Amino acid sequence: MLRVQSKICGLSTPETLDAAVAGGASHVGLVFYPPSPRHLNFDKASGLAARTPERVGRVGVFVDPHDDLLESAIASARLHALQMHKVEKDRAAAIRARFRLPLWVAVPVRTRADLDQAHRWRGLAERVIYDAKTPPGGLPGGMGLRFDWKLLDGFPHPAPWVLSGGLGPDNVAEAVRTTGASMVDVSSGVESAPGVKDVDKIARFLQAVAAL
Template sequence: MTTAKICGLSTPDTLDAAIAGGASHVGFVFFAPSPRNLSFDAAAGLAARVPDRVARVGVFVDPADDLLERAIAAGRLDVLQLHKTAPERIAAIRARHCLPVWAAVAVKARADLDAARPLAGLVDRILYDAKTPEGASLPGGMGLRFDWGLLDGFRHPAPWALSGGLDAGNVVEAIRRTGAPIVDVSSGVESAPGVKDATKIAAFLKAVSSA
């Protein structure tokens, strides 16, 4: 059965919608350029609403240790999701903070999947996400998707999840096409960049449960 992570949550009502709809993971973004960036105080308030059955995931872009430490404490994080972070840094973060680590691999062409192989043994999960345009300020959350067929026959070096351009209209196809154990959505459940929509969250989670 496929489960879902709703990423980039920033308000109590949308967080509650994710939990009520059956999300297995909720994502809190700690990256200043993102419209979904959370203050530590906001993260603490949201984290307190999350039941133990739902995992709190902190999303970071090549973070420094002081940011990680403050975010882990404020967001009561269960998982660290790392974007644009070198394998040796990933290993150091996992060793220092003693939390499960997900690492994002940005995909546009089949050759991009080669970046997943050095992560074997370093990460607890690989998140395949769509590669953003050169020079883009954000590593994800832009509503882009990649060709799911690129994953055909690929031997995953670790447990994995699928992200990039998912929404209620295509997530069933994505799950059936790839067999993804976890699907991750952000912009696909928003009414504007950074503005989550409780109705869209509910529709997405209903679609996932029907796949």
């Protein structure tokens, strides 16, 4: 199996960002969404970006963002890609055309039919992220929920894809073996409290992935 890539999402401190880099994360996720406990202001995002080696991709995470937010986030964090939640296809296309950065689009999954939404992003999203569908009123990600990984059996993916939702150090190996994922994305699964990343959990998660 080719090396599995890992994205540690929702980082907010120098120590936890350093742990992600040291552990071999291929990408780090920086959240720009005020309702989230992982939300960053632009000054903090700039500081984290400055600590991140260029070999590690910086992905900005957004929920149906305005252009002003995108512009400031891209400039402060020197983002390599834009991860979109709850965005319409026309809006996503406009964002890609204006900012000329790769789009990663989250597809919330509870049933096999939910997976079909991924096909809408063919030719537009560089990566599709399969994440667990959250309850009404909940945050669109980072809730520690997982979906039935077997739903992905035989699914014709429209783009390179990422497995997310409810992953952690103790189940990521099983998740990869079950789904064949070549990239995994974790947030709450490496936290000690909502929005508080744990350096030991980050290290254990990345060790589990590296051992695959």
